[in-house]
Amino acid sequence: MFRRQGSVAGTLESGPSGATEALSLEGVTRTYRRGGPAALAPLRLTLPRGRFLAVMGPSGSGKSTLLQCAAGLDRPSAGTVRIGGVDIGSLKEAALTRLRRERVGFVFQAHNLVPSLSVAENVALPLLLGGEPDDDRVALGLAEVGLGDRGNDRPAELSGGQQQRVAIARALVTRPEVVFADEPTGALDPVTAHGVLALLRQAVDQDGHTVVMVTHDPAAAAWADEALFLADGHVANRLLQPDSEQVHGIMRNLKGASA
Secondary structure, eight states: OOOOOSOOSOOSSOOOOSTTEEEEEEEEEEESSTTSOEEEEEEEEEEESSOEEEEEOSTTSSHHHHHHHHTTSSOOSEEEEEETTEEGGGSOHHHHHHHHHHHEEEEETTOOOOTTSOHHHHHHHHHHHTTOOOHHHHHHHHHHTTOTTOTTSOGGGSOHHHHHHHHHHHHHTTOOSEEEEESTTTTSOHHHHHHHHHHHHHHHHTTOOEEEEEOSOHHHHTTSSEEEEEETTEEEEEEESOOHHHHHHHHHHHHHHHO
16 A cells, blocks of 8 residues: 655644645635525634645535535635635636646546547547547556556546546546546455556555545545534544554544444
8 A cells, every 4th residue: 555654744733834735725615595504613724735634524524515615516614725825716717717627636436437538539538628638648657557458448438447547547648637536446356446446546655646535434534634523514633644443433433423
């Protein structure tokens, strides 16, 4: 297993700012109806580049809301989100779309590959949309996920794990500030999931990417530098260098408290 040694430089309550900052949330809240409960309570989060954060919590705890607000897929009700120092709340829709395309990578449980495109074309899609095709970068990205010989295939010709590898290559091809992964191993068997998580860990350790992964799986969270636990929209706990047994224990307590 690829693991970063030592303590994590960024913290949830305070952390470095400036050029080394990949993601920052300051006082971010999200409420979906006036007078209703907050799906996400005021949250301060700072992540430097080259860190792997796992976000966990019971169903309805705010995990998906946090990811959507942090990635610019949803606008918070209050607070500031910065990606690479850019206040994404200050951007108009076209500029926000461009930022998501060029500086953010996404990996979802369902892969979200375009079935009519080849594997290589799927990986190249963010570059093509940005008007900067780069066949060499696409080829390198596929080679790094072990699919250098499958570029001409269609997604349907690949296994679920191979499709997720394609999704990871696509997420990394623009060399983004942050990769957001939403249950990336949720539909995979343990052996295949191990390979996918190893690729995300490698992206952090070898290439300096920052990964924010929402997961329900303690074994997946154990690949991260830090685990953040949410409950009812609040930060309930955090754990540096988590292992699966510790994560399982915290999750068990959170589920018990919400029962």
